[in-house]
Amino acid sequence: MGRPPCCDKIGIKKGPWTPEEDIILVSYIQEHGPGNWRSVPTNTGLLRCSKSCRLRWTNYLRPGIKRGNFTPHEEGMIIHLQALLGNKWAAIASYLPQRTDNDIKNYWNTHLKKKLKKLQSPGSENTAQMGSENSPTSATSYHLVSKNSFTDRPQIATSSSSLYASSAENISRLLEGWMRASSSSSSSKGFTTNSHTNNTSHGGDLEEEDEDLTRPEVAATDNNGVIPKEEYLDSILTFGSLMNGMESESCSGNNNKQKVNEGNDSDNPPPLSFLEKWLLDESAAQVEEEEGEDNQGAVMELPTIFS
């Protein structure tokens, strides 16, 4: 009974994805749109199982993904949503369209859990309550009083500055070349641009600025044939656009875009609820907050509307 694991097949490759595989996958999805993952390995020749393809796409290659460290507002949202929903990372991610559930899950496990534990520890004035690991907390009122408590976050450099050590230097350079050559013309089309416009519709806060925040440490491509991760991703996506979109620009600008967007359907939040209204309000507040400069020491107090 039950079906065998899809990855049990002989010849299925595991482990980190190579740039070549990324290009193949992106090209294929740009042409056919996400979905029907079962057929992806077959049609692309990728020696990966369908799950692996889907995961790679949704967690890494999908356009509109914001990388780098989380903003205090995002942290607040995650904490609050976790309290409300429990470890429903996909649900939580739907409120943070630029973040993947995997990212949120990782961030929770590596940062927030500890942070809350700290705050929860005896003697601490800031008592942020946590429920059991897998269930929503009963107390959903958090007062993460001082924004300073977030300042010990690892700096951007930790994740986004890590270089994507390409296993195929040639591909990296090829991609770099593609990107440079097309940056002027493709800057207004293709995945990245698409995602930008796509995600600003529901509370996607300050993507442009956030990108700026995450990019400075990513200096220009170094001289060792290693490209920064973000630039690498841009390259992959641009490459995919060029591969599939060049010959039929209008097609890629419409049909494919739509298909790709379908892949983000899960990102489309349900109709506005009380929670969502609050989140959007918070988002707006966040914009003002960020505009006001980094306002160190400012109070970030989460509302207690759910208590």
Added chain:
DNA sequence: AAGCGTATCAACCGCCGGAAT
């Protein structure tokens, strides 16, 4: 500089629910 411990995150594993047959 080397060794060691810790943090981070991409990717895998296994289960579940819904769709298809």
Added chain:
DNA sequence: TATTCCGGCGGTTGATACGCT
């Protein structure tokens, strides 16, 4: 209705980067 298939989700792991001694 029962069975199989597929996509999705959450938990976990392993490789690597990072920081400290």
